[in-house]
Amino acid sequence: xxxxxxxxxxxxxxxxxxxxxxxxxxxxxxxxxxxxxxxxxxxxxxxxxxxxxxxxxxxxxxxxxxxxxxxxxxxxxxxxxxxxxxxxxxxxxxxxxxxxxxxxxxxxxxxxxxxxxxxxxxxxxxxxxxxxxxxxxxxxxxxxxxxxxxxxxxxxxxxxxxxxxxxxxxxxxxxxxxx
Amino acid sequence: xxxxxxxxxxxxxxxxxxxxxxxxxxxxxxxxxxxxxxxxxxxxxxxxxxxxxxxxxxxxxxxxxxxxxxxxxxxxxxxxxxxxxxxxxxxxxxxxxxxxxxxxxxxxxxxxxxxxxxxxxxxxxxxxxxxxxxxxxxxxxxxxxxxxxxxxxxxxxxxxxxxxxxxxxxxxxxxxxxxxxxxxxxxxxxxxxxxxxxxxxxxxxxxxxxxxxxxxxxxxxxxxxxxxxxxxxxxxxxxxxxxxxxxxxxxxxxxxxxxxxxxxxxxxxxxxxxxxxxxxxxxxxxxxxxxxxxxxxxxxxxxxxxxxxxxxxxxxxxxxxxxxxxxxxxxxxxxxxxxxxxxxxxxxxxxxxxxxxxxxxxxxxxxxxxxxxxxxxxxxxxxxxxxxxxxxxxxxxxxxxxxxxxxxxxxxxxxxxxxxxxxxxxxxxxxxxxxxxx
Numbered sequence: 158x159x160x161x162x163x164x165x166x167x168x169x170x171x172x173x174x175x176x177x178x179x180x181x182x183x184x185x186x187x188x189x190x191x192x193x194x195x196x197x198x199x200x201x202x203x204x205x206x207x208x209x210x211x212x213x214x215x216x217x218x219x220x221x222x223x224x225x226x227x228x229x230x231x232x233x234x235x236x237x238x239x240x241x242x243x244x245x246x247x248x249x250x251x252x253x254x255x256x257x258x259x260x261x262x263x264x265x266x267x268x269x270x271x272x273x274x275x276x277x278x279x280x281x282x283x284x285x286x287x288x289x290x291x292x293x294x295x296x297x298x299x300x301x302x303x304x305x306x307x308x309x310x311x312x313x314x315x316x317x318x319x320x321x322x323x324x325x326x327x328x329x330x331x332x333x334x335x336x
Numbered sequence: 337x338x339x340x341x342x343x344x345x346x347x348x349x350x351x352x353x354x355x356x357x358x359x360x361x362x363x364x365x366x367x368x369x370x371x372x373x374x375x376x377x378x379x380x381x382x383x384x385x386x387x388x389x390x391x392x393x394x395x396x397x398x399x400x401x402x403x404x405x406x407x408x409x410x411x412x413x414x415x416x417x418x419x420x421x422x423x424x425x426x427x428x429x430x431x432x433x434x435x436x437x438x439x440x441x442x443x444x445x446x447x448x449x450x451x452x453x454x455x456x457x458x459x460x461x462x463x464x465x466x467x468x469x470x471x472x473x474x475x476x477x478x479x480x481x482x483x484x485x486x487x488x489x490x491x492x493x494x495x496x497x498x499x500x501x502x503x504x505x506x507x508x509x510x511x512x513x514x515x516x517x518x519x520x521x522x523x524x525x526x527x528x529x530x531x532x533x534x535x536x537x538x539x540x541x542x543x544x545x546x547x548x549x550x551x552x553x554x555x556x557x558x559x560x561x562x563x564x565x566x567x568x569x570x571x572x573x574x575x576x577x578x579x580x581x582x583x584x585x586x587x588x589x590x591x592x593x594x595x596x597x598x599x600x601x602x603x604x605x606x607x608x609x610x611x612x613x614x615x616x617x618x619x620x621x622x623x624x625x626x627x628x629x630x631x632x633x634x635x636x637x638x639x640x641x642x643x644x645x646x647x648x649x650x651x652x653x654x655x656x657x658x659x660x661x662x663x664x665x666x667x668x669x670x671x672x673x674x675x676x677x678x679x680x681x682x683x684x685x686x687x688x689x690x691x692x693x694x695x696x697x698x699x700x701x702x703x704x705x706x707x708x709x710x711x712x713x714x715x716x717x718x719x720x721x722x723x724x725x726x727x728x729x730x731x732x733x734x735x736x737x738x739x740x741x742x743x744x745x746x747x748x749x750x751x752x753x754x755x756x757x758x759x760x761x762x763x764x765x766x767x768x769x770x771x772x773x774x
Contacts, residue, residue: 159636161763166343181359184369279370
């Protein structure tokens with residue numbers, strides 16, 4: 158009797174554990190909770206007013222970096238273990254084709270022989286947030302060639318690069334050469 | 337009804353304990369959500385880890401927690417739910433690779449990063465735990481070595497999984513979220529080291545002395561323990577205890593054995609032991625007067641928990657020991673209820689305690705049926721395997737009214753269990769002792 162009940166219990170538990178994990182995954186993937194910053198919610202709007210009034214990436218960038226990038230690239234963007242530092246971000250971005258390369262590696266991921274850990278695609282982030290966090294990295298962590306305000310990204314730039322058929326290895330072939 | 341309620345309470349409690357740390361990760365700041373598959377994989381990894389950690393509570397032998405169900409059933413449950421947990425954990429990397437194939441290079445044990453390497457070590461420990469437990473006999477691993485390996489791999493699995501979470505987790509992005517995972521992990525590892533290593537050494541509890549070691553038929557030994565300056569241990573007939581022999585304070589040589597003596601005699605415990613492993617094989621040489629420690633009583637396989645008008649006991653081999661405890665206790669209590677005992681083994685010579693059973697037959701309303709698989713030529717009794725027809729020949733028609741207790745090797749138990757259910761005996765009346773805890 159006791160053994161029989163133990164199997165019933167086991168079935169119940171296994172079912173609920175998997176179902177609740179599914180609920181967690183759905184909540185996350187449906188973006189029911191994005192980040193704390195109500196700002197991100199507000200700034201998700203890509204309305205024309207928002208575009209013309211200037212893009213306040215400084216409000217979202219640091220928070221988003223903290224939540225999505227810091228774990229691998231480090232608090233100050235210096236990297237560790239198999240995760241690259243971000244000091245060359247500005248040089249890559251300002252090189253020819255670099256702007257597209259930087260956006261694409263966030264949207265489609267990146268894999269190469271340079272590092273043993275691949276960059277995962279971050280395409281579930283909204284345009285606004287992605288543009289903000291890339292700008293934050295370019296301005297704060299670039300050792301040289303940090304882009305000026307006029308060269309920085311707008312949400313529309315991200316939107317334009319979406320929905321292409323690129324693999325992480327494809328993105329690597331478009332990497333600009335820097336010395 | 338009470339059991340259904342307590343069952344629901346336990347299921348809920350288990351789910352809450354497993355799920356709370358996961359859903360705490362939703363408290364801001366949280367990373368931006370990713371694809372369903374990836375988030376599902378992360379959730380399964382977390383849920384698997386919490387479950388592995390909870391196993392440490394299940395096996396801690398806290399009596400208040402295990403007594404209502406019997407520790408044997410808790411250990412049975414431990415084995416099943418741990419396999420579920422390992423399954424979920426193995427799905428974690430698989431789903432990640434399905435979601436982002438480029439991450440496959442993290443699976444190179446020599447490549448990857450420290451986060452993926454510690455995940456590898458943890459997974460290796462978990463698979464090792466499953467293999468050494470499921471195939472202990474095939475691997476010729478004796479109980480003592482298995483136990484040592486089990487604790488080392490169990491602690492290793494949790495420690496390296498915790499390192500993996502700390503290093504790789506996007507969700508553990510604040511100090512308190514790191515603590516949600518790290519603090520229970522450290523606590524549970526400390527708990528199990530305390531319970532298994534330090535506590536027996538520091539607080540050995542009552543000591544016992546070996547009073548007698550009696551060789552029996554069929555490579556069996558009767559070990560008799562008497563209390564060393566205390567009142568002994570009261571137990572229910574059919575229960576068992578973990579026994580440690582010798583003077584050493586730090587030892588993993590602790591083995592579970594059933595009492596076969598009467599529950600009315602808490603000052604003289606007798607254990608019937610089959611000589612198989614390293615420990616049980618050397619029992620014959622144990623000198624009277626040797627110190628012993630007992631962790632018990634444990635188990636819920638007892639006639640006292642299931643009052644009935646009569647009983648059917650079915651024993652295979654050394655599974656006779658709890659039945660002897662039932663009979664000895666009933667004899668001491670002058671219990672008049674009818675009992676049918678079926679006792680099976682390979683051959684008559686291999687069956688210990690036959691004389692003792694005959695003596696008990698004089699004091700009790702006992703119908704004893706010996707069932708040797710290979711009977712001697714002049715044998716007129718039952719032989720072969722116990723089946724429904726044999727039960728019917730010896731048990732009056734009111735079989736349904738009796739409680740059935742079965743103890744023996746797992747194949748025999750599951751075969752009999754199946755037969756009884758097919759013939760309409762209700763699950764409630766069938767009580768099994770899976771003698772192999774591993």
